[in-house]
Amino acid sequence: MKGINKLTVVLLTVVAISTWNATFATSMSIDVEGTDSASHSGAISTGTLNKTNAGALDLSGTNAISSLRIQGGAVSVSSASNLNGASSAVTFAASGTDPVTAAANTATLEIAGTMNTGAFAFSTAGTVQVDGANVATLNAAPTGTGLVHKTGPGVMKVASDLSASATLAGINVDAGTLYVQSGKAPVAPIQIASGAVLQLAGVDESAESEVTSAITVQSGGSIVVDADVSVGSALTSSVATNFNTATGYYENGAAVIAWPSNLITFFANPGGEAATISAWSTSDTTNQNISYGGQLLNYITSGGSGGREYWATDSALSARHPTTLVSTGMDAALSGTVLFSSGSKLVLGAGSNYTRNMQVGTAS
8 A cells, every 4th residue: 555645444344444555645534424433453564544434443553653543433442552652643533424423523632541641632622542551641742722521530741831722622631630740731711520630740840730721520520639749829929949959949048949759869860870860769660741840851761870861961951940930838829710620629749739719619
């Protein structure tokens, strides 16, 4: 199939299994209709893969596609390699009606394994379904104007600055957890349904950990705050900080920016690299794309001090925040209005606190 510019594969049987390999120049469409399902375990290389109509498609091969465009139905993946790792963008672009059911097409990405994802774009409403106890880590800002639905019992983790998501219609956490570990949560309004959770981690007391969107927690929904996290309202007071290469902290006197919870021990210039390096040990078994003081850290599985580490050059750390303004006394900032519906919950971890003003019956 090499050299074909566009290929359309129509799978109409109840269950279709294919193993062929395909290399194409620009695009390929796989059409699964109605309530049918199909599985493909062969390799797909180069170009855009379009999934059309209401059926389900399971991808289990190691693919080298540049993008996946879901125009209808569901696409299921269990490994980052099914989507070319974090290199492949996923666009939710539901269009048309299914020829079997006559219903309007929807777009769903089912994630059946723990993985880092590429960029998500929502030109229409779309659903991210995270199965089981899996964690899907978003390492790029979702874009577009569509409404995002998070479903499934798993976790969708925000691990970088996603403030570019201001144009989204909103994020509805219909099930499972939206975990703000690092960076800003999307600016779009967030709705937490019954049984669903918005979880907040202490990051760095700076604007990078601020959630600026309006949040509505429906009856039975929860905001869960990690241990030893102080949650406040809009950033007000601030101090200037600089990175200390001896201690591994952004600090100004006694005011310091706390490390992300992933970091354990600091090493100044481990292994005597020519370029001055700051590194922190971690128990993470995979890269969680964490940042400190707004600087994205690099992950390695065998560092100069042994074990697993996150690291950055001192010049990068200094350049990122030479005189950073940070809020004091607060790890996670909720700047938008927060409406706790009757029957919803605010759960504080041990040593955490919630310092926002709260008004019964109105948004806090």
